[in-house]
Amino acid sequence: MAAPQGLRATEARVWIARTPGLSAAALAAALARAGGDAAAVTALPQAALAECGLADAAIAHLGRPDPDRIAADRAWLEADPARGLVLFGETAYPPLLAAIPDPPPALWLHGEATLLAAPQIAIVGSRNPTPGGRENAAAFARALVGAGLAVTSGLALGIDGAAHRGALAAGGATVAVCGTGLDRVYPASHRELAREIARRGLLVSEFPPGTPPRPHHFPRRNRIIAGLALGTLVVEAAARSGSLITARLAAEQGREVFAVPGSIHNPLARGCHALIRQGAKLVEEAADILEELGPLWAAAAAPQPPAADRPGTPTGRDPAYARLLAALADGPAGIDLLVERTGLTPEEVSSMLLVLELEGQVSSAPGGLYARRHGQEA
Incomplete structure (x- = not known):
């Protein structure tokens, strides 16, 4: 050739x-x-x-x-100067998304690109919610952006749209992950919403301009929604829905999953109840989410000092973090090996690795491996 x-x-x-x-x-x-x-x-x-x-x-x-x-x-x-393209491995690529098992090799952007690395909470749910579900999504979005999080969703009808609008109404940031090229809007009824998000938030897609909506694009979009966020909140969802796919992906990525309970007579509460039975956190107000996100949210929201000025371990030199860093002394390792070396649970290791990555002490690599950054001591 x-x-x-x-x-x-x-x-x-x-x-x-x-x-x-x-x-x-x-x-x-x-x-x-x-x-x-x-x-x-x-x-x-x-x-x-x-x-x-x-x-x-x-x-x-x-x-x-x-x-x-x-x-x-x-x-x-x-x-438009607000449009951009980020390739995997470039500085602007979001570290949380880079840590998932199948990160997109490229992200097309329209809007405020710095939101890629902002601490985010995903809010997802039914495309045909009840009026109460729609208001709950908007109310959670308003409260969470008020606490400093960006609200991420998929620009779909129903809960997604309510979450985006709630964030914008509160003067906060919102990220819409699209299942089409960014020169197209799906659904078409969200054209004005998409324009407002491009102006005040960020539109993201792994699909290049000209790509139409196709059914298989939306499950792929869901992994990005979950991968960008510290946690995912499901407001209303049927027993079988795309929102539950997003929640499953979030759990597999080591992120928090939250669900709003509902009436046993509401079929759109069944998906949330199933998530709660499987270990999702039951939430009634935004404070429940902020409390659970804890150190992940704090680490993502706090401005980071230069690497040379960072302490060897985060969160007050917690011995568990020191143990985890020591387990990485011999080179890159996956979560299973780190669990074996530290005696911590997989959930603890996943959560702590996110904190360490946000603090710049470890880096993720393809294949689900993690490594200590040069100059970081246990």
Whole structure:
């Protein structure tokens, strides 16, 4: 294969972001092979790309850049200074999302990009809620943004829309994760809401401009909603719903799951009751959520000092954190191995790793591994 010539950094980044079947792990490996240069990734030999874990379709895509498609993506990005693109491994990529098992290799943005790394709470639920459920979503959103959290949801009808609107009404920040390209709005009835979020919050999608709504996009969107947030609140949900998928993903990612109880006669309370039986925290007011988030929220919300000024362990040099850092002394390790080394529970290890990552003491890597940052001592 002749290496493609002439792709500049922005052109290479948008073309990489459109690569079919590209995983974050493969992208990280390719960027490492190319010295962190996106343009150099598009010029790597096929054999090198294959060694990085790229599938044949992805390799073929990188080897045949489409100038018209690249120009269209650049035009979309450059039409508004609030639009952007972040690749996995770049500084602006949100650390909490990077820690999930299948992080998106690219995020297209429209709005305030710094919200990616803001402490967030996801609020999700039924597309056809009761009036009470809709008001509960808005009320929780208003209270939580008042406490300093951004509210994240999926721009869907019902609970999602109520949560976004509640956050905006309180003058707070909201993040909408979309199942389409950001040049499209789904559902169309949320066009004005999407415009307001782009102006005062942030729209996010892993799908490039021009991507229409497809059924399989929305479960993938749900993992990003859960992955960006410290915890997920389910307000109303039927026994089988996409909201329960988001809650399951949040639990699998080691995040907190909260559920609002309801009447036993309300079918939209059944999903929440099932979550509570499975260990989700029953909440009646925002304070219940803030209390449970505890050190995760505090670590995410607090401004971080330079790495050289950070203490060796967080939260008052808690011995459990010191034990966890010591367990990472021999190199990267997964949660199961850290549980074995420390005697802590998987839930404790997952929660503590998030705190350590937010404080800059550990970093996550593809494959579910964690490592101590250079210069951090137990």
